[in-house]
Amino acid sequence: GAVVSQHPSWVICKSGTSVKIECRSLDFQATTMFWYRQFPKQSLMLMATSNEGSKATYEQGVEKDKFLINHASLTLSTLTVTSAHPEDSSFYICSASSGREPNEQFFGPGTRLTVL
Amino acid sequence: GQNIDQPTEMTATEGAIVQINCTYQTSGFNGLFWYQQHAGEAPTFLSYNVLDGLEEKGRFSSFLSRSKGYSYLLLKELQMKDSASYLCAPMDSNYQLIWGAGTKLIIKP
Numbered sequence: 001g002a003v004v005s006q007h008p009s010w011v012i013c014k015s016g017t018s019v020k021i022e023c024r025s026l027d028f029q030a031t032t033m034f035w036y037r038q039f040p041k042q043s044l045m046l047m048a049t050s051n052e053g054s055k056a057t058y059e060q061g062v063e064k065d066k067f068l069i070n071h072a073s074l075t076l077s078t079l080t081v082t083s084a085h086p087e088d089s090s091f092y093i094c095s096a097s098s099g100r101e102p103n104e105q106f107f108g109p110g111t112r113l114t115v116l
Numbered sequence: 117g118q119n120i121d122q123p124t125e126m127t128a129t130e131g132a133i134v135q136i137n138c139t140y141q142t143s144g145f146n147g148l149f150w151y152q153q154h155a156g157e158a159p160t161f162l163s164y165n166v167l168d169g170l171e172e173k174g175r176f177s178s179f180l181s182r183s184k185g186y187s188y189l190l191l192k193e194l195q196m197k198d199s200a201s202y203l204c205a206p207m208d209s210n211y212q213l214i215w216g217a218g219t220k221l222i223i224k225p
Binding site for chain 1: 146147149151156157158159160161164166203207211212213215216217218
């Protein structure tokens with residue numbers, strides 16, 4: 001149980017285009033979903049936290065107009081990287097929590113984004 | 117501030133035992149997680165401690181001392197597939213996980 005999927009697994013796009021990444025909890029309802037970014041050999045960096053039906057809470061330094069997050073249902077959250085640039089190239093990982101103790105986060109497999 | 121301190125890298129031999137230490141400082145505390153992350157992959161859950169003491173799960177055990185802000189992950193009978201980064205992640209009062217850079221464990225034959 002507690003499976004989280006992400007799509008796509010990897011994507012290559014041209015600078016200036018937008019990319020949408022989907023995160024789905026397959027066998028549980030995720031009251032909270034988290035979006036992380038991880039650069040090579042660095043720690044996970046939390047970008048934003050989203051609760052179903054409400055606006056996402058962004059971490060300091062993360063541009064909410066550039067990284068659009070939608071958590072439309074208890075099983076789906078999307079991250080859209082708008083007007084992507086090469087510096088946005090990274091490993092994007094989502095996680096989901098059911099809200100039940102111990103509030104464990106279940107991670108998706110991640111999406112590797114390369115912006116040319 | 118919130119802070120995690122783990123060794124950057126450790127090396128161990130196949131079949132041996134290794135202990136990865138973690139000290140932390142957080143605003144409030146709602147337990148501590150250990151995750152394993154292989155290169156290029158997302159983290160996977162290993163263990164959770166919220167009370168002091170040792171939690172054993174197969175070859176992996178995790179220990180917590182809340183008063184000392186200290187935890188360790190103990191890996192026994194090491195296998196080559198255990199080569200990965202190990203992330204200590206305490207949960208703060210907002211139920212948010214605090215992440216450090218993790219410990220890269222290298223297993224040698």
